[in-house]
Amino acid sequence: xxxxxxxxxxxxxxxxxxxxxxxxxxxxxxxxxxxxxxxxxxxxxxxxxxxxxxxxxxxxxxxxxxxxxxxxxxxxxxxxxxxxxxxxxxxxxxxxxxxxxxxxxxxxxxxxxxxxxxxxxxxxxxxxxxxxxxxxxxxxxxxxxxxxxxxxxxxxxxxxxxxxxxxxxxxxxxxxxxxxxxxxxxxxxxxxxxxxxxxxxxxxxxxxxxxxxxxxxxxxxxxxxxxxxxxxxxxxxxxxxxxxxxxxxxxxxxxxxxxxxxxxxxxxxxxxxxxxxxxxxxxxxxxxxxxxxxxxxxxxxxxxxxxxxxxxxxxxxxxxxxxxxxxxxxxxxxxxxxxxxxxxxxxxxxxxxxxxxxxxxxxxxxxxxxxxxxxxxxxxxxxxxxxxxxxxxxxxxxxxxxxxxxxxxxxxxxxxxxxxxxxxxxxxxxxxxxxxxxxxxxxxxxxxxxxxxxxxxxxxxxxxxxxxxxxxxxxxxxxxxxxxxxxxxxxxxxxxxxxxxxxxxxxxxxxxxxxxxxxxxxxxxxxxxxxxxxxxxxxxxxxxxxxxxxxxxxxxxxxxxxxxxxxxxxxxxx
Amino acid sequence: xxxxxxxxxxxxxxxxxxxxxxxxxxxxxxxxxxxxxxxxxxxxxxxxxxxxxxxxxxxxxxxxxxxxxxxxxxxxxxxxxxxxxxxxxxxxxxxx
Numbered sequence: 026x027x028x029x030x031x032x033x034x035x036x037x038x039x040x041x042x043x044x045x046x047x048x049x050x051x052x053x054x055x056x057x058x059x060x061x062x063x064x065x066x067x068x069x070x071x072x073x074x075x076x077x078x079x080x081x082x083x084x085x086x087x088x089x090x091x092x093x094x095x096x097x098x099x100x101x102x103x104x105x106x107x108x109x110x111x112x113x114x115x116x117x118x119x120x121x122x123x124x125x126x127x128x129x130x131x132x133x134x135x136x137x138x139x140x141x142x143x144x145x146x147x148x149x150x151x152x153x154x155x156x157x158x159x160x161x162x163x164x165x166x167x168x169x170x171x172x173x174x175x176x177x178x179x180x181x182x183x184x185x186x187x188x189x190x191x192x193x194x195x196x197x198x199x200x201x202x203x204x205x206x207x208x209x210x211x212x213x214x215x216x217x218x219x220x221x222x223x224x225x226x227x228x229x230x231x232x233x234x235x236x237x238x239x240x241x242x243x244x245x246x247x248x249x250x251x252x253x254x255x256x257x258x259x260x261x262x263x264x265x266x267x268x269x270x271x272x273x274x275x276x277x278x279x280x281x282x283x284x285x286x287x288x289x290x291x292x293x294x295x296x297x298x299x300x301x302x303x304x305x306x307x308x309x310x311x312x313x314x315x316x317x318x319x320x321x322x323x324x325x326x327x328x329x330x331x332x333x334x335x336x337x338x339x340x341x342x343x344x345x346x347x348x349x350x351x352x353x354x355x356x357x358x359x360x361x362x363x364x365x366x367x368x369x370x371x372x373x374x375x376x377x378x379x380x381x382x383x384x385x386x387x388x389x390x391x392x393x394x395x396x397x398x399x400x401x402x403x404x405x406x407x408x409x410x411x412x413x414x415x416x417x418x419x420x421x422x423x424x425x426x427x428x429x430x431x432x433x434x435x436x437x438x439x440x441x442x443x444x445x446x447x448x449x450x451x452x453x454x455x456x457x458x459x460x461x462x463x464x465x466x467x468x469x470x471x472x473x474x475x476x477x478x479x480x481x482x483x484x485x486x487x488x489x490x491x492x493x494x495x496x497x498x499x500x501x502x503x504x505x506x507x508x509x510x511x512x513x514x515x516x517x518x519x520x521x522x523x524x525x526x527x528x529x530x531x532x533x534x535x536x537x538x539x540x541x542x543x544x545x546x547x548x549x550x551x552x553x554x555x556x557x558x559x560x561x562x563x564x565x566x567x568x569x570x571x572x573x574x575x576x577x578x579x580x581x582x583x584x585x586x587x588x589x590x591x592x593x594x595x596x597x598x599x
Numbered sequence: 600x601x602x603x604x605x606x607x608x609x610x611x612x613x614x615x616x617x618x619x620x621x622x623x624x625x626x627x628x629x630x631x632x633x634x635x636x637x638x639x640x641x642x643x644x645x646x647x648x649x650x651x652x653x654x655x656x657x658x659x660x661x662x663x664x665x666x667x668x669x670x671x672x673x674x675x676x677x678x679x680x681x682x683x684x685x686x687x688x689x690x691x692x693x694x695x
Contacts, residue, residue: 043642055639059632062625066659069624073666076619084609088676099669106662113655124640178643186654 042171046147053124060117067110116180123177134166179390224255224438254435258345262325307363308336342395349391352571357457360403372557380568401425426465437478452481452571464490471499485556489521502530510536510550534566535579613674620667
């Protein structure tokens with residue numbers, strides 16, 4: 026357990042934890058046997074799928090088409106079943122490991138207790154100790170062992186039996202009727218995605234479809250699926266990946282053709298739009314590179330907007346549909362996929378990994394998934410003189426805020442309606458001009474008295490969030506955090522209404538070198554791009570907030586504390 | 600008109616699907632193992648999907664029935680093609 030006392034990290038009320046006696050009675054070997062059985066069945070289904078992979082060639086006509094479609098559907102269902110069995114096995118293996126660990130810790134407590142002449146009872150009492158100084162240690166260890174035992178089974182909660190195989194109307198309950206001569210071809214009319222539904226209604230509509238119809242929709246109408254807010258993340262991911270492949274092919278061909286034409290044209294190359302084509306290819310390649318990363322994260326391509334000058338994109342570090350908490354990184358000025366996505370994805374991945382680690386040790390253990398959200402047209406350097414697109418204007422931020430709101434509403438709706446999960450707790454890590462985007466979204470929602478899934482917002486190097494007082498963001502003061510690193514000139518600008526660094530009542534986060542609660546040294550951050558740097562105090566703070574443990578974030582020394590004199594801070598100079 | 604699909608191949612495919620659908624998976628072992636979980640984890644409330652072994656076993660049985668059903672349909676199609684092919688062959692012989 027990193028840092029802190031054992032008492033401090035218990036998240037369940039001690040009374041609600043399983044007892045010492047129950048932990049003693051636990052049988053991890055039996056849990057492991059269940060994992061082994063699940064893995065064995067998974068392998069059998071996998072072998073079945075391999076055996077069923079091929080259809081005969083040359084079978085044409087309605088019956089052949091329908092049989093081929095049915096074949097694809099059955100195989101798809103088998104793949105989902107195989108994956109679900111894999112999830113079950115993995116969760117059981119994790120539970121067995123967790124129970125083993127809890128029992129080892131309990132055994133250690135019992136040993137310590139026994140050496141001191143005492144005995145640990147089934148209800149956690151310590152009796153007969155010759156050395157009273159040992160008692161707190163034994164009690165704390167036993168309590169931690171009980172907590173670890175309780176947490177061990179949390180992973181099992183995420184396992185779902187794919188019941189839709191039997192329950193969904195029109196699913197694979199009957200063999201195909203159109204496969205034989207003389208029979209009517211099976212009807213497979215593809216549903217049409219309804220227009221003008223809000224995310225909640227869209228999520229409900231999609232959830233009612235048989236899974237095979239969902240899969241066919243994704244494959245045949247990826248553009249429509251991608252644009253529909255409220256669909257589950259897996260559907261957006263699958264549709265967007267199809268669109269990305271197509272877009273890369275198209276962009277490569279267009280660039281190749283334009284380059285060939287430019288070589289034989291008297292017109293200057295820059296006038297031929299080659300730069301825009303190169304930007305498009307570079308954006309798409311960056312997205313593909315990030316999705317192809319082999320670092321153990323199953324990324325999802327949640328959004329891909331190809332309609333503008335630059336590609337807009339949102340990529341998660343894991344499965345959104347199953348995430349307990351989300352951390353959404355909203356970047357600022359000059360950001361494009363080509364120039365920033367790789368780096369931001371690396372940092373957001375590290376940050377969400379750290380948040381998950383904090384969540385496992387100090388939180389509910391449900392996990393944190395990060396999202397690198399480049400989902401708005403960030404102002405660019407060559408747009409500074411354009412009043413509607415300038416970084417000095419609020420217009421790009423207000424437009425971005427609307428996009429962000431739709432994106433978050435879609436995520437929340439799909440989880441609630443499609444998969445029955447609760448609304449995720451969303452933390453926003455809003456950097457630079459991105460903090461104005463987040464501020465615009467929150468302020469607009471607050472003005473309309475609407476709620477959002479946002480439970481915390483962190484303004485990083487913010488030039489202002491577009492509001493005069495933090496209450497206008499519609500969040501409680503303890504849900505608003507501000508970080509301003511040394512040598513970062515941007516937060517000193519305060520150009521968009523008031524300076525968040527001077528807001529009373531909100532938490533000012535530490536960015537200097539400090540020992541962290543897990544025992545590691547937190548490094549100081551310097552400059553405007555330092556906030557997510559792995560190993561920094563700032564990255565720890567962001568992770569703790571995303572993990573739902575803002576109490577573990579380190580706050581900045583107050584000006585009136587003698588240890589620190591922050592001459593650069595006007596509030597301290599006053 | 601001759602069929603372009605190989606009827607023998609289609610028939611073999613139907614048989615393979617039926618065979619795979621009929622092949623027993625280790626549901627008995629899984630049923631027993633999952634059924635023992637509540638006793639193995641005293642004091643913990645198992646999630647609803649793991650309360651008993653039945654949901655997983657039911658889903659696996661349904662999967663097997665689905666595969667078997669598709670195999671049977673493929674076999675029916677192949678048999679029907681063969682019968683139709685024979686009708687065509689006889690008709691062609693008479694016409695000639």
